[in-house]
Amino acid sequence: MRVSPYHSINPSDPDVHHVYDDCVSGKQIPWQNKRSGTNGWPLCKHCADR
Ligand SMILES: [Zn+2]
Numbered sequence: 949m950r951v952s953p954y955h956s957i958n959p960s961d962p963d964v965h966h967v968y969d970d971c972v973s974g975k976q977i978p979w980q981n982k983r984s985g986t987n988g989w990p991l992c993k994h995c996a997d998r
Contacts, residue, residue: 953986964992971995 955965956977965986966974971994 954984955987956981963989965989966992967995
């Protein structure tokens with residue numbers, strides 16, 4: 949489902965943010981790397997295609 953924007957602080961992850969909690973890319977972010985907000989980054993492609 950759609951949630952508040954979030955992103956990963958892991959430098960090896962793409963510089964994008966997600967808006968779906970079940971995004972194939974976003975759901976691989978471990979909780980300790982997950983932060984709320986867009987961080988000024990564009991929307992993830994998987995989330996944008998939904
Ligand atoms: Zn996403």
